[in-house]
Amino acid sequence: MSRAQNVTDADSDIQRYLISVAGTIGDFLGEALVGIYVHGSLAMGSFHRETGDADLLVVLRGALHPEMREGLAHVLLRLSDARPMPGDIEVTVIQERHAREYQHPMPFEVHYSSAWRDRIASGEVDYLANDTDLDLAAHVTAVRERGVRLFGPPPRSLFGPVPWFAYINALEADFNWAGERAKRQPAYAILNACRTLHGATQRDVRILSKDEGAQWALQSLPEEFAPLVRQAIDEYRGIPQSAAFDSARVNALRDYVRVRAQPAFDRANDTGDGEDDA
Numbered sequence: 001m002s003r004a005q006n007v008t009d010a011d012s013d014i015q016r017y018l019i020s021v022a023g024t025i026g027d028f029l030g031e032a033l034v035g036i037y038v039h040g041s042l043a044m045g046s047f048h049r050e051t052g053d054a055d056l057l058v059v060l061r062g063a064l065h066p067e068m069r070e071g072l073a074h075v076l077l078r079l080s081d082a083r084p085m086p087g088d089i090e091v092t093v094i095q096e097r098h099a100r101e102y103q104h105p106m107p108f109e110v111h112y113s114s115a116w117r118d119r120i121a122s123g124e125v126d127y128l129a130n131d132t133d134l135d136l137a138a139h140v141t142a143v144r145e146r147g148v149r150l151f152g153p154p155p156r157s158l159f160g161p162v163p164w165f166a167y168i169n170a171l172e173a174d175f176n177w178a179g180e181r182a183k184r185q186p187a188y189a190i191l192n193a194c195r196t197l198h199g200a201t202q203r204d205v206r207i208l209s210k211d212e213g214a215q216w217a218l219q220s221l222p223e224e225f226a227p228l229v230r231q232a233i234d235e236y237r238g239i240p241q242s243a244a245f246d247s248a249r250v251n252a253l254r255d256y257v258r259v260r261a262q263p264a265f266d267r268a269n270d271t272g273d274g275e276d277d278a
Contacts, residue, residue, distance in 0.1 A: 035152020076112035200261035
């Protein structure tokens with residue numbers, strides 16, 4: 001089993017890589033850059049080298065011209081190629097005005113992830129389009145609550161609160177996305193379900209890592225699902241698995257979570273208000 005890491009105690013090559021990422025992005029953007037923030041497992045101390053990704057949010061002073069968007073996307077592609085860990089980077093670039101005053105769904109300037117890699121490399125991305133992303137509600141909340149800055153002002157002085165309904169919309173979108181990939185990525189689907197259940201059933205928004213979500217779920221789910229959750233967290237921690245995941249049990253867990261999360265999903269979709277900000 002690999003050790004859990006965060007930005008400040010990560011392996012030296014990963015720390016050097018993060019410094020290189022920040023420096024390369026800063027060199028490209030110059031004075032347009034406001035801040036670079038790590039969120040996800042590396043920010044919350046649950047990054048495992050064999051399985052973890054590096055999640056970053058980049059904030060700009062204003063919009064980029066299409067040529068700059070394309071150039072930055074290819075910078076991120078090259079940074080992905082230079083990464084020292086198996087997991088990829090996921091980087092989204094947003095404007096400062098949207099960071100300070102959340103807009104739902106939030107617009108973004110540039111995005112890079114493994115899912116976008118081939119489109120960027122082959123020139124299929126439309127850099128004239130002004131795209132939005134529901135997931136940014138969760139990412140901004142994560143940066144505001146538990147993010148680590150590589151450059152820029154402290155997160156809470158830059159990122160405004162995210163409305164509850166927007167955060168729940170992002171949870172639902174990610175839950176559905178994980179369900180579509182449950183056969184190929186069962187461990188992710190399980191850990192995603194744990195965090196979805198927590199987020200949709202708590203009065204206050206509290207960002208949990210995959211580890212934390214699993215530990216909460218072990219105390220909250222029916223005992224019948226405990227072996228499945230333990231198997232998922234072991235795989236996430238890099239422990240070799242002797243048995244395949246039981247797809248029927250994975251689906252049963254997701255069905256259980258869906259029923260209990262649905263009231264929050266419906267309330268968020270129907271009203272768009274009526275709850276505290278995240």
